[in-house]
Amino acid sequence: MAGTSPSLTDPPTVDSHHHFWDLKRFDYEWMPPEPSVLRRSYLPTDLRPVLERNGVEWTVLVQAQASVEEAEFLLALATGAGFVAGVVAWVDLTSPDVGASLDRLSRMGPLIGIRHVVETDPDEAWLSRDASIRGLREVARRGLAYDLLVKPPHLKHVPQLAERVPELRMVVDHIAKPPIASGEMEPWASDIAAVAAIPGVYCKVSGMVTEADHSGWTVDDLRPYVAHVVERFGFGRLMWGSDWPVCLLASNYDDVRLAAIDALGPMTAEDRDGVLGRNATDFYRL
Numbered sequence: 001m002a003g004t005s006p007s008l009t010d011p012p013t014v015d016s017h018h019h020f021w022d023l024k025r026f027d028y029e030w031m032p033p034e035p036s037v038l039r040r041s042y043l044p045t046d047l048r049p050v051l052e053r054n055g056v057e058w059t060v061l062v063q064a065q066a067s068v069e070e071a072e073f074l075l076a077l078a079t080g081a082g083f084v085a086g087v088v089a090w091v092d093l094t095s096p097d098v099g100a101s102l103d104r105l106s107r108m109g110p111l112i113g114i115r116h117v118v119e120t121d122p123d124e125a126w127l128s129r130d131a132s133i134r135g136l137r138e139v140a141r142r143g144l145a146y147d148l149l150v151k152p153p154h155l156k157h158v159p160q161l162a163e164r165v166p167e168l169r170m171v172v173d174h175i176a177k178p179p180i181a182s183g184e185m186e187p188w189a190s191d192i193a194a195v196a197a198i199p200g201v202y203c204k205v206s207g208m209v210t211e212a213d214h215s216g217w218t219v220d221d222l223r224p225y226v227a228h229v230v231e232r233f234g235f236g237r238l239m240w241g242s243d244w245p246v247c248l249l250a251s252n253y254d255d256v257r258l259a260a261i262d263a264l265g266p267m268t269a270e271d272r273d274g275v276l277g278r279n280a281t282d283f284y285r286l
Contacts, residue, residue: 011278012057014085014286017173017206017241019064020044020077026065030120042245044081050244050253051083058085058277060241060284062147062173063115066090068101075109085286086112088147093135102142112284113145118154119177127157133164140168145284148172152179155191162198169200171283174207174243178225181213189228196232202283203233205260205275206241209250217250219262226263235271238264239280 021028022041031038051059061074061084071089078084087109091101093116105111118126126132127150139146146168148158155176162170172195178188195201205226212221229238240260247256264275280286 011273011281013055014239014277014280015051015056015059015242015244016239016280016284017062017204018047018059018244019062019246020047020074021064022073025073026067026070028065030117037248038245044077044084047244048081048083054254054257056257057083058281058286059083060086060088060112060280062088063090066117068092068105071105071111072108075105075111079109084110085281086110086284088113088115088145090115090117091135093139094129094131095135098135099138099141102138102144106142111144112286113147114139115147115149115173117149119149119151124153125157127154127161133161136161136165136168140165143285145169145171148176149174151177152188152191155188155195158195158201159198162201169283170198171202171204171239173204173241174211175203175205175225175229177207177211180208180211180217180221180225183221183224185224185228188225192229193232196229196237201233202237202239202279203229204241205229205238205264207243207246208263209247209256209259210243212250214250219259222259222263223265226260227265230264235264235267235275236279238275239283240276 020043061078063070068091074087074089078087089105089111091098091114136146148170176188176192208222209217242253242256244253
């Protein structure tokens with residue numbers, strides 16, 4: 001267990017993907033400039049009652065800004081929050097000093113993974129760059145996981161990454177953000193099927209409502225996409241995440257969780273325990 005929370009159930013219920021941010025400390029360039037539900041600070045005291053209401057015991061805290069300073073901030077928050085099992089942070093993976101940065105952050109708190117914002121990187125082939133590969137080998141060498149924040153055009157680079165760094169544990173965030181609002185399936189469906197064919201790659205059933213029509217989405221809009229990842233990954237390599245507070249653009253935490261469970265369809269008790277907790281603890285080694 002990377003964090004400090006005791007297990008209340010076996011397996012525990014885990015939110016595998018959420019964020020904290022503090023607008024007084026950091027700038028978040030990806031946020032809309034106009035007034036928005038996102039443009040306020042979100043910290044552990046805001047999430048704790050929501051987790052308790054939903055029976056969620058542990059969480060995975062994921063970076064929201066590309067800086068080592070934010071990584072340090074998140075690790076400190078995780079150490080004090082009590083329910084954060086681990087942090088997926090940002091480091092400059094192309095830096096010659098990436099190994100030293102990973103070691104230093106690991107000493108500061110429950111570092112369990114790394115994420116680069118591939119979805120907005122100017123280089124669509126970032127995952128295939130030699131400098132990126134070198135950094136990701138350092139991540140794998142330390143037993144850390146790698147979160148793939150990608151959109152459909154980036155998926156074609158994942159098989160090559162897996163070939164070059166076969167020991168790297170990877171999870172696709174937000175089912176790779178397919179165009180749910182328009183209802184299109186291809187080329188996302190084919191490309192994520194190729195990723196699912198890579199042994200050991202997981203996928204987060206998260207971030208879907210913000211890819212749908214924010215004001216008019218229904219569970220039926222999500223079902224074809226979730227059914228596809230269930231078919232390709234199987235329940236054993238899927239994990240649920242809220243993407244809170246980003247999800248608030250389109251819904252509330254409670255409804256996001258229930259919509260994901262509904263879209264996943266019939267599950268055995270073992271499958272449900274896996275998607276809602278055990279798969280995240282296994283993958284991140286919590």
